[in-house]
Amino acid sequence: MVVPNNSNKSTTIVQITDSHLFQEKDGCLLGISTYSSLRAVIDKVLSEQPDVHLVLGTGDISQDGTASSYRHFIEQVSRIDAPLRWMAGNHDVNSVLHSSSAATQWLQPIYDLDAWRIILLDSSVDGSVFGYLTPEQLQLLEQALDTAEERHVLIALHHHPVPIGCAWLNNLGLRNADEFLAITDRYSSVKGVIWGHIHQEFESLRNDVHLLSAPSTCVQFKPQSIDFAVDDCAPGYRWLKLFNDGRFSTGVSRVAADLFHPDMDVTGY
């Protein structure tokens, strides 16, 4: 396979994560209307990203697992003129996510975009907050990497595969991260891993692979906290510009700071 080699050509991905939507559009998480904050984030995407090639929903789409909550998500992200791929997070109900995706490609785990392959993994475990990749998911990952040919690879999943600096969240990440990283370490094609779940921006580099998370489209968690702690910074999204030569640029953008105010005294949900 010949991949396009014009190094200046790029494609844009927008990551929308942890929307925690409810059956009712006025449903709130920690005092924030999750539908309104998602809508504000999508407004922000539309004002900043003229040419989006893929929208990635990296889990916790729904807070209550209802079919309506998934419809609300689709109603909002379909305002962006780009294909969608999404995956389950710990709050999603896999059967409803699957029925909501019927007759679509939204749950397809491989998406080839010019010189890049995007691989989506399901790290959700029924009834658990932490994540785990089953042998089937690990096999899918290996096969997708083996067949990527000359493409550069971006991997997306819900749970964090490395410690992220919050003691309480470190235990709620990907339990078999060692198995995941043992595979990615064998492929120089892997340029980035992105996830949601931690409701905060995180960036680091491991063996030349960029490790990235995105803010939630609703409530934020405080970085470097030992126990559960809410942050008052605004909802947002991550954008990634993928260049044909394997480089990418990325950043986080947030809605105006005065639009949404979480209840800072809540100690969990």
Ligand SMILES: Nc1ncnc2c1ncn2[C@@H]1O[C@@H]2COP(=O)(O)O[C@H]2[C@H]1O
């Ligand atoms: N006080 C808490 N301590 C530990 N975990 C919590 C607490 N409150 C909520 N959680 C769980 O931790 C999860 C982290 O992000 P989620 O959005 O998946 O949803 C959160 C809850 O399921």
